[in-house]
Amino acid sequence: MVRALIGSVLVGVMCPLVGAYAVTRNLAFIGDALAHAVLPGIVLGYIVGIHPAIAAVPTGIAVALLVRAVSLRAGISSDTSIGILFATMFALGLVMLAKSTTIKVNIEDLLLGQILAITPTGIYVSLGITLMVILGLFTFHHWLLFASFDPLGAKVNSTRANAADYAFLVMLALVVVIGIQAAGIVLVMAMLVTPAATAYLLVRRFVSIMMTAAVLGTGAAITGLYVSYYFNLSAGPAMTLVASVIFLLVFSFRRRAPV
Amino acid sequence: MSLEGVTVEVGGYLALSNVTFDVPAGTLMGVVGPNGAGKSTLFNAIAGLLPVLQGKVNLHRAGRESGGLAYVPQRESVNWRLPVTVMDVVMMGRCSRLGWFRRPGRRDREIVKACLGRVGLWDKRSALMTELSGGQRQRVFVGRALAQEASVLLLDEAFSGVDVAAQEALVEVLQSLRDEGRIVLLATHDLTNLAGRFDQVLCLNGHVCACGPPDQVFTSAVMEQMYGAHGVRFTTNGEL
Numbered sequence: 001m002v003r004a005l006i007g008s009v010l011v012g013v014m015c016p017l018v019g020a021y022a023v024t025r026n027l028a029f030i031g032d033a034l035a036h037a038v039l040p041g042i043v044l045g046y047i048v049g050i051h052p053a054i055a056a057v058p059t060g061i062a063v064a065l066l067v068r069a070v071s072l073r074a075g076i077s078s079d080t081s082i083g084i085l086f087a088t089m090f091a092l093g094l095v096m097l098a099k100s101t102t103i104k105v106n107i108e109d110l111l112l113g114q115i116l117a118i119t120p121t122g123i124y125v126s127l128g129i130t131l132m133v134i135l136g137l138f139t140f141h142h143w144l145l146f147a148s149f150d151p152l153g154a155k156v157n158s159t160r161a162n163a164a165d166y167a168f169l170v171m172l173a174l175v176v177v178i179g180i181q182a183a184g185i186v187l188v189m190a191m192l193v194t195p196a197a198t199a200y201l202l203v204r205r206f207v208s209i210m211m212t213a214a215v216l217g218t219g220a221a222i223t224g225l226y227v228s229y230y231f232n233l234s235a236g237p238a239m240t241l242v243a244s245v246i247f248l249l250v251f252s253f254r255r256r257a258p259v
Numbered sequence: 260m261s262l263e264g265v266t267v268e269v270g271g272y273l274a275l276s277n278v279t280f281d282v283p284a285g286t287l288m289g290v291v292g293p294n295g296a297g298k299s300t301l302f303n304a305i306a307g308l309l310p311v312l313q314g315k316v317n318l319h320r321a322g323r324e325s326g327g328l329a330y331v332p333q334r335e336s337v338n339w340r341l342p343v344t345v346m347d348v349v350m351m352g353r354c355s356r357l358g359w360f361r362r363p364g365r366r367d368r369e370i371v372k373a374c375l376g377r378v379g380l381w382d383k384r385s386a387l388m389t390e391l392s393g394g395q396r397q398r399v400f401v402g403r404a405l406a407q408e409a410s411v412l413l414l415d416e417a418f419s420g421v422d423v424a425a426q427e428a429l430v431e432v433l434q435s436l437r438d439e440g441r442i443v444l445l446a447t448h449d450l451t452n453l454a455g456r457f458d459q460v461l462c463l464n465g466h467v468c469a470c471g472p473p474d475q476v477f478t479s480a481v482m483e484q485m486y487g488a489h490g491v492r493f494t495t496n497g498e499l
Contacts, residue, residue, distance in 0.1 A: 024338070024340050024341045024342070025338065025340075025341070026338075026340070075270075139359055139360060140359075142350070142351070142353075142354050142357060142363075143354055143359075145341075145343065145347065145351065146351040146354050148338060148341050149337065149338050149341045149343050149347075149348065149351070150332060150336070150337050150338070150348075150351070151336070151338070152306075152308060152330060152332040152336050153329070153330050153331065153332055153351075153400075153403075154351070154354075155306075155308060156306040156307065156308065156328060156329070156330035156413075157329070157330075157351075157352075157354060157355050157407065158354065158355045160354070160355075160359070200342075204342055204387060205342060205343075205344060205347075205387075206341060206342050206343055206347070209342065
């Protein structure tokens with residue numbers, strides 16, 4: 001339970017911190033897509049015997065970078081390239097899962113998360129990713145803010161704006177990998193988007209939104225964990241529902257238009 | 260700054276053909292032309308956002324990596340959903356000076372304060388961008404260009420949605436930048452606002468129709484090249 005609690009707090013903090021950018025940049029869908037697209041990495045991890053979260057990291061990063069590269073090179077919109085890559089990778093993962101004779105993992109655990117079964121290695125991986133993403137957010141903050149607000153102005157200012165955009169996609173892929181362990185492939189988007197959207201309704205400045213989202217996400221993750229424990233539910237749906245209830249409460253008494 | 264025979268293709272369509280003109284330091288230039296004339300394409304090509312098929316853009320010391328070029332995009336290119344304050348936006352101009360790892364220090368804050376004072380928006384420093392009028396937003400972007408220490412400013416449709424008084428305030432700021440030796444290019448549809456305010460006007464319609472002082476360029480032939488038969492009605496002896 002202690003490991004599950006640590007894992008939940010990491011998810012509750014990290015997903016909304018990065019999610020704040022995703023929500024305000026209309027990139028929420030890519031979080032969902034990345035969660036589905038890392039399935040082949042997770043399955044490969046089980047097949048070769050390394051921790052699935054470790055195996056999911058390079059897959060997530062590769063897909064995140066491919067989304068941008070495909071949309072730039074093919075001249076198609078990013079949501080179209082996300083749609084193509086996400087469906088292809090998820091299908092590949094399902095085929096690998098179906099054809100593997102060695103894997104004894106329940107697909108439902110992958111889809112809905114199993115934070116109570118998180119291993120010490122899973123916690124170490126999550127901690128390592130958390131440190132990397134916090135360092136990334138700190139380093140790239142000014143450029144991310146610039147590129148998120150005025151993409152053209154930022155690109156003209158420096159090629160660093162492009163690098164910051166790629167770094168953001170990598171960070172998104174990393175937090176998705178942490179989030180999958182708790183909320184599962186299907187519901188990790190809720191931890192990315194809902195606390196950030198709730199914070200958007202509560203506070204004015206972007207940095208305040210990030211901080212408030214992290215607090216709300218942590219609250220939702222811990223409450224969801226305890227609800228799932230006492231009512232014998234999957235943690236992912238419980239966390240999602242708690243985050244959604246908080247959003248609905250705030251939305252009812254909102255001072256700003258919803259995102 | 261100068262362009263020599265610049266040709267740009269957008270999506271297989273020739274958007275600019277053989278564009279050649281010079282802009283000396285300390286020039287406030289209006290760029291006019293009908294919708295689809297290539298004004299934004301020209302700015303994108305100068306800014307390095309679009310590849311130049313033929314020809315050359317000479318920015319001299321205002322190269323992109325030196326932070327010497329600042330671009331103020333059209334309103335619809337900006338993500339207004341992101342809640343940033345006036346101070347945040349002007350501080351963005353310091354990004355290229357900060358690099359990756361340095362945080363804004365006292366000097367950066369002093370520069371931002373001076374830039375906001377220059378565009379007359381220090382009192383609005385804590386306001387969200389969405390709370391400002393169109394003219395004030397444009398002045399914030401000019402403040403950002405100042406914080407960037409840019410020597411060439413490109414303003415795309417800066418008068419769009421901006422009332423006459425706010426246009427006047429914006430032009431005053433731009434003229435003061437011109438007086439310091441900076442080059443300011445402003446794309447606009449408002450032809451009547453150029454005489455007496457701008458030093459040069461570039462008339463564009465896929466190619467350069469004319470380039471010169473605003474009280475001389477708007478001849479019947481140039482207006483016809485830009486706007487067809489309708490354009491001729493609005494000009495007499497080069498004046499609108």
